[in-house]
Amino acid sequence: MRTLFFCLFLLVGLQPLVWAQTTIGVEPIDKLVAAMQTQSVAVVQPYLLAETQVSGLPTTYTAQVLAQMLPRFKKAENPRLIRQTTEGVNTRYVVALTQNGVEKEYDVLVTPANKLLEINLLKAEAKKMDTRFGAQDLTTPAEVVMPIRVQNGLLIVTAEVDGQRGDFFLDSGAPALLLNKTRFGSSASGSTVAARQLRGVNGAGSSFDYYHATDFNWQGISFQNRDVPTLDLTDLARRAGVSELLGLIGYNLLEQYALTLDYAAQTVTLRKPTPTASAEGLPFIMRGHLPVVEALVAGHTLRLALDCGAQQNLLDARFAATFASQLRKSETVQLAGADQKARSVTSGELRKLQLVHGPTFRNQPTVFASISHLNQKPDQVVLDGLLGYPMLRQQRTTIDYVNKVVRFEGQ
Template identity: 30%
Template sequence: MAVALLWSVCTASQAQDRAACERIVRLVAEAVGAGSIGEIEPFLAPGFIFSGQEGDRARAVMKLLVAQLGERVERIETVRQERTEEGLELVCAFTYAGRLGRKEATFLFDGEGRLKRLELLPIRVRTLGDKGGTFARPAARQLDIPVRRLGNLLTATALLDGRERTFILDNGAPRLMLNSRRCVPVRDTAALRISSSKGVNASIAGMDIVTISGFDFHGIRAGGGEFLCFDMSHLEDGTEVFGLLGYEVYKDYDLLFDYGAGMLTLLDPAVTDSCVRRLACGRPVTEVPVRMEGHVACVEARIGTHTLRLGIDCGAGTDLLDDGLWDSLRSDLVRRRETTLTGADAEVRRVRSGRVKRLTIGDREFRRVPTVFNDMSHLNLSLGHGLDGLIGFPVLSAQRTVLSYRSGRLIFLP
C-alpha cells in the first residue's frame, strides 16, 4: 500500500508539472499571436536558451522573432514528451494561420517548471558584435566634403567596392548602414531571418548583413567586412542612395555643417578652435555643452518654461519632440495640425505637428521651428537618461554649426 501510495503521489505530481508546462506552451502560442513576450518572461529560467542564444541575448532574439512573425497559432498538438536529466522536454506542433503552416517546437523545462530552452522555428542568428566596422583615418587634419541636399537631408559620395556612390549623412545612426535594394545580401532561404534597429517610428525589421570588399569616404577607409543593410528605397526620391553614413564613420572628427555653402568639414579636434576663430572673424559665437547618450550628442534647450534634452541628428529632416509634451507645449506652438512622418523603417505614421514659437539653445534663439511630435519611447530604451526630442535640419541649417564630439560642445557661428 505504501508503494502504491507513493506511485500515486508521484504520478499526480508529474501530471501537475506537465499541466503547468503545457500552460506555458499555450502562453508562448498566445505571445506569437500578440507579438509580445511580456506574459512569458516571468516563466523563463535564468539561463534561458533560444535558438542557440543564451540569457539576455536569447530574450532579445525571441522578442524580435515574436514581434516580427505576424502569425497566429490556430492549433497546438503534443507530439511527444520525455523526462531527461535536464528536465521535462515537450515537442509540440504549432499550426500557424498563415504562411508558416505546421511547425514543430521543442520546449525544455527545468525542475522548477521554468522554460529552460525553446526552439520555436528554424532561425539562424548572425551578429556583427558591438564594435561595428573599423575605419582608418587619413593624415589630413581637415577634410572638406561637398554635400548636396536631398529634401532636408544631406548626401555625400563615397567609394563602395571601388565605385562612387551616394550616401545620406546621418549622425543619428550608430553605424555605416547599407541599402539592401542597392547592395543585395546573399540570402539563406533555409532560415527565417529577423533583425532590428531603432528608427523614428519603431524598430526597423528586415535588416540583414551584407559583405563588401572596401569602403572609402574621402580618405576614411574600411577594408572588406560585414555591414548592416535594410531597404531604404523610400528615402531615395529620385536619387540612388546606397546607405547611411552613421556615427562610427566620423566619430574621431568634429563636424562643421555649412548647408549654405554645400559643405561638410571634418576637423581633427586639435584644429577645431583655430578653425572657429578664423570663421568667426572676431564676432561672438554661441557654445553650449554636449553630453553623449550612446552615440547621440545631446544638448539642453528651452521652450517656454520647459528645459528639454535634445539629440543632435543631421538625419532628421525636421525637429522632433516626444508626443508626451504636446499638451504641456500647446501654448508655445502655432500652426498645430496633423501630418505624416516617415522614418528609416519606411513606416508612415500620422503624427501631430506645429511650429515652436521660440526654441532657445544657449543664447541662440530659433523662431517658428517646424516640429513633429511622436512617441520616442522605443528610441530611449537603449539610452541611459533618454531624450525629449531631436534637433535636425531646421536648427543645423540656420547657420554654420560645429559639433565637437571630443570637447563636448555645440558651436553656433555668426
C-alpha cells in the same frame, strides 16, 4: 492634412530568430506566431504600434524587418510560456522555443491594449561583427571639405564601395555605416554574422546580412577588408525622394572629427580637432552615439539630441498640450509609423527654443510624436526630443565629437 515622413536611424542590432508553429494563449504573441506560419506580416500588423521595435532597431523598419525575418522561423516548435513580469503598465512575456533539439528563450513586451511594443526574438550566432574602427583600421585625413545635396531635409553625399560610386545619406543619428542590401548582397564566402548591437547587424538567408567591403572611400576617409552591415533601403529612399542609395554614413565614420554642417553653402567639413579641456563652444553629453544638449521652452528644460538625419524637429507627444500656446500655425498632420500606417500628430512652429548657455531659435517647425522607443534603456539619459534639419539649417553648426562641444555661427 499633410503627411510627414520622419527619418530616424538609431540602429542597434539584431540576432537570428526562429519561432513556433503553435500558439501559447497570449493574443498578440499568437498572432505573431500566425504571421510566422503564414509568412505574412499582415497577420500581425494590427498589433503593431508606431513605437514597436524589433530588437532595438529603428521603428521605421519594424514591418520591413519582420517581413525579412519570416523565412527563418519554419523549424521552431514546442512554444511554452516561461514567465511574465510587469513593467509599468506593460507586460513582458518570456517564451521558450525549440529548434533542432535546443530550447532558447525570447521575450515580447505587450501593452494593456494588447499591442506589441517590443519584439525581442533574435539570438546571437557564433560570429560577432564590430563596427567600431581602431586607429589602424580607418584612414582619416586631417581635413575634408565636401559638397552635399539637401533632399527633403536629408543630407546626401557621394562615396565609393568596391568600384560602385553613388549616393549615401549622411546621418549623425545612425551609429554606423550601413550599406543597401539591394546593391551589396551577401558576401561571396557565404559566411554569416550576428550581433547584439549594431556592432553586428545581420542574419542569414533573406533576413539581415553583411557585405565584406574590399575597399571603401568617402572623400579620403577609407578602409579595406571590413564586414559592413546591410539592410534593404529601397522603401526609405523612395519615401525620402531619392532614386537610389548605396548606403548610409553614420557615427563610426564621424567620431574622430569636428563635423561642420553648412546648409547655405551646401558643404560639409570634417576636421580633426586637438583634444583640449577648454574647447570653445556649448558643451554636450554623449548618449551612445548622440550628442545631447539642454534647451528651454516656455520655462521647461528639455534634453534634446542633435541629429542631422532628422527631417523634422521632434518633441515627445507629452509636450503637445503643454506647448500648445507656444505654437504658430498649429495643425494636425499625418506621420508615417513603423507599421506603414499614418497617424495624426500635432505639428507647428515653436515660437522660441533657447539652448541653455547658447543661441535662441525662433519659429521652429516641430512635430509632436511619441519617442518612447528612444527611451527603452533605463541606464541612458532620457531624451525629450530631437533637433534636426529645421534648426541646423539656420546657422553653420559644428559638432565637435572629440571635445564634446557644439558651435553655432550666424549666416
